[in-house]
Amino acid sequence: MLELAVLGLLHESPLHGYELRQRLKATLGTFRAFSYGSLYPTLRRMRDAGWIAEDEGDAEVVAGAPALTGRRGKVVYKLTAEGKEKLAELLAEAGPSAWEDETFGVHFTLFAQTDPEVRVRILEGRRSRLEERREGVRATLARTRARLDSYTLQLQEHGLESVDREVRWLTELIETERKNTPARSTGTTSKKAARP
Amino acid sequence: MLELAVLGLLHESPLHGYELRQRLKATLGTFRAFSYGSLYPTLRRMRDAGWIAEDEGDAEVVAGAPALTGRRGKVVYKLTAEGKEKLAELLAEAGPSAWEDETFGVHFTLFAQTDPEVRVRILEGRRSRLEERREGVRATLARTRARLDSYTLQLQEHGLESVDREVRWLTELIETERKNTPARSTGTTSKKAARP
DNA sequence: TTCGTCATGTAATGGGTTACATGATTAC
DNA sequence: GTAATCATGTAACCCATTACATGACGAA
Missing domain, CATH: 1.10.287 (Helix Hairpins)
Structure with missing residues (x-):
């Protein structure tokens, strides 16, 4: 569920976790709200699964003296090729997994890509x-x-x-x-x- | 949640698990549906907590040769004194726990007792x-x-x-x-x- | 005698939440 | 310099679900 929503959003543009959640709120509106406590672990799982990767085309990271911090800044994710495949696969599903109460909203927000x-x-x-x-x-x-x-x-x-x-x-x-x-x-x- | 619903229903009359679920469906309608997989464990917990007890005023159990079966027939539950107290306590709550999405419906169905x-x-x-x-x-x-x-x-x-x-x-x-x-x-x- | 439905239960799992901890950046 | 908000993350828990297993009982 969250995974599909994330894939769908990242398909439009790379985003970091925090922003992802704002977007989730913006697109789902009244229908659902995910907490960071579920978002971040999900991002991690998705990265481990190879569906998303950290976007190094980030730039603007530097200009002086970064990198010292052992990873404390935005982590921007983007879809990988596998991620795109997975997204296509999920978007092609036209069964109960797409129209039940908990899932329908998410699928609907991705109708433009469906x-x-x-x-x-x-x-x-x-x-x-x-x-x-x-x-x-x-x-x-x-x-x-x-x-x-x-x-x-x-x-x-x-x-x-x-x-x-x-x-x-x-x-x-x-x-x-x-x-x-x-x-x-x-x-x-x-x-x-x-x-x- | 389920606990409150169960207490509320048992306050009206003793019931067994299966029937309890039918009633739950009947009173909650479109709002919620609990599965047996959550109902029975809940009943057990509630019994262990002393809120409900097996109703021996069951009668009609017998008429011939029952009891041999090590418990395989309806298990009718009724509220205990503690259960009634607990119910009253839960029904007196007028905070978020009563008006959030997941809970509101159940509280509402018990408004007659509120x-x-x-x-x-x-x-x-x-x-x-x-x-x-x-x-x-x-x-x-x-x-x-x-x-x-x-x-x-x-x-x-x-x-x-x-x-x-x-x-x-x-x-x-x-x-x-x-x-x-x-x-x-x-x-x-x-x-x-x-x-x- | 077999099918449907009544009836009780368990095990594995799921998909999240809350609360907490921490640090960076921005605006005043 | 301090408060707000941006940003990431973890641990403990919660409340349920699905799938399965079992068995009694009535009607066809």
Whole structure:
């Protein structure tokens, strides 16, 4: 999760940890906030895995007498070739790992870097996930409504409305996507439609 | 969290683990779902802590030849005196532990068992928490809007609208609470207003 | 008799958080 | 010179999840 977000951000430009976190806040907004306590260990793991590397094209480090400090300054990371591969791989995923609650937001913020077909499949996946959940809740609610106190009931209803709202939002997004992407048959035939 | 939910449910009636989980789903709806893998260990811990105990007023256990099985059937739990105390203590909390994202839903479902003043303070706490977050996001958004791609932007806006919506919902709830609870001065003066 | 669902539980793991510690840089 | 904020990092912990294993019981 964090890994994908980091790969996505570093794909645009090299960044150091602190800045990375600001960007994360800026792009994810209300949806998620990572702490340094998870960011730095993650960066380390990613570096060990070879997905990112310290950017030496940093310059402006010096001009006088640096280097003495045994590493105490910004550590700017950039994507490696493996990192780019990994990112592409993660962005191509169009399964539950892309549309569950915790992950969807991150995938969505990277939609600009995502294949249009994958985008639609993720949006649709999330929508049916939500619809499923909604029906489940509606069903149990129908069975138990009488037994629930008014507070619990209000929470349920507010929850259902939230889900409804997100479903509508997704539907609009899907339509927009479809309008921008020429019609395409679903299934095995994967003929690439040419742009006029 | 799970503990509070369990205490709250058991306060209404004794239940066994499996049923507890169904009830949890029924009351929390869209907000949360706990797995058995966390429920059973939690029940065990709570039993060890003395908050709950196996209910022997179970009856219907027998009628023939049970007991031989070294414990393989429903294990019905009920609140102990300590459990009730603990529940009361948790329900009296009106701090962040009651209005953060992960916890608010559970506290809300137990509002019927919660002191009216505490209810209002929790609702207000959650509201200002959300307003704070909203302002934070709005601020960074204002700073960074230009740099963000349209997908990220749409996510931000959808997020902000969701928060707005919840704020309005909370405001309504607070007003309703205030209407039902006679006016009360905030601060040190804690004169109990008499009901007409 | 076998399938679904009720029912209880464990082990391994995950993905983060909080709190803390430390130091560099900038603005006043 | 001192406070704020930029910047990096670690250790301890938390609260859950997934996957698995087991078994009882009712209905078809």
